[in-house]
Amino acid sequence: QQHELIRQEKLASVGQLLAALAHDLRNPLGVIRSSAQIVLEGPQEEPIRQEMARYIIDEVDKLSQRLHDFLRYARQKPPDLTNTSAEDAVRAALKQWEAQGGHERIRVEHRFGPNLPPVRIDPEQIKEALMNVLINAREAMPDGGTLTLTTRLGSEGDVEIEVADTGSGIQTDHLARIFEPFFTTKAYGTGLGLTNVKRLIEDNGGTLAVTSEVGKGTSCTLRFRPAGAG
Ligand code: ADP
Numbered sequence: 001q002q003h004e005l006i007r008q009e010k011l012a013s014v015g016q017l018l019a020a021l022a023h024d025l026r027n028p029l030g031v032i033r034s035s036a037q038i039v040l041e042g043p044q045e046e047p048i049r050q051e052m053a054r055y056i057i058d059e060v061d062k063l064s065q066r067l068h069d070f071l072r073y074a075r076q077k078p079p080d081l082t083n084t085s086a087e088d089a090v091r092a093a094l095k096q097w098e099a100q101g102g103h104e105r106i107r108v109e110h111r112f113g114p115n116l117p118p119v120r121i122d123p124e125q126i127k128e129a130l131m132n133v134l135i136n137a138r139e140a141m142p143d144g145g146t147l148t149l150t151t152r153l154g155s156e157g158d159v160e161i162e163v164a165d166t167g168s169g170i171q172t173d174h175l176a177r178i179f180e181p182f183f184t185t186k187a188y189g190t191g192l193g194l195t196n197v198k199r200l201i202e203d204n205g206g207t208l209a210v211t212s213e214v215g216k217g218t219s220c221t222l223r224f225r226p227a228g229a230g
C-alpha cells in the first residue's frame with residue numbers, strides 16, 4: 001500500500017513535470033516557427049531577415065535554458081567538491097552571464113573581499129546556481145539597474161557571496177513561495193530556477209537566504225563554511 005502510494009505520487013509528479021515542460025516549450029516553438037515562415041515566404045528586407053534570425057536565436061537560447069532547468073530538477077548529481085575561491089566562482093558565473101547578452105543597461109559592481117579562505121564546493125554546480133540567480137536579477141531589471149556582487153567573511157566565519165540587484169523586488173506573499181517548484185510570476189518562466197539553486201547550494205554544504213523589497217531590489221546570499229573548518 002505504502003509502495004503503491006509512493007508510486008502514484010511519483011507518477012503524479014512526473015505528470016506535473018511533463019505538463020509544465022510542454023507548456024514552457026510551446027510558446028518559443030511557436031515564435032521559432034513563425035519567424036522561419038516569414039523568412040521562407042521572402043523576399044524580405046535585410047533588417048527584417050536579421051530580426052527574424054535574432055528571434056530564432058533568442059528563443060532557441062530560452063528553450064535550452066528551460067530544458068536545462070527541467071533536467072537539473074529531475075536529475076540530481078552529487079557534487080564533486082574541491083577547494084575553490086568564492087571570487088573565482090563569482091567571476092566564472094559572471095563571465096557566462098555576460099556572454100548571454102541582455103545586460104547592456106545593467107551596471108555591475110564588484111566588492112571582492114581580500115584574503116578570504118577557500119570554500120569546499122563543486123565549482124560547476126555553484127557556477128550554475130549563481131547563473132540562475134544572475135539571470136533572475138537581469139530579468140528583474142529590464143530597464144537597467146545595478147548588480148552588486150560581494151564576497152566577504154560573515155559574522156559566523158562563513159564565506160558569503162551576495163548578489164544584489166536594484167530590480168522590481170518580490171512582494172511578501174511571493175517571497176514565501178520562491179523556492180516552490182513551478183512557482184513563477186513570469187509569463188514563460190519554469191519556476192524551477194530557485195528550487196534548483198537552493199538544492200544545489202545545500203548539496204554543496206551551503207545555505208541560501210533571499211531578502212527583497214518591492215521597488216528597491218533583491219539580495220541573495222550564499223554562505224559556505226571555509227574549507228577545512230569541520
Ligand atoms: P523563474 O525565474 O522561472 O520564474 P525562479 O525559481 O528562478 O523561477 O524564480 C521564482 C520567482 O521568484 C520569479 O518568478 C520571480 O517572481 C521571483 N524572483 C526571483 N528572483 C528575483 C529577483 N532577483 N527579483 C525579483 N523577483 C525575483
Ligand code: MG
Nearest residue numbers: 132136193194
Ligand atoms: Mg529564474
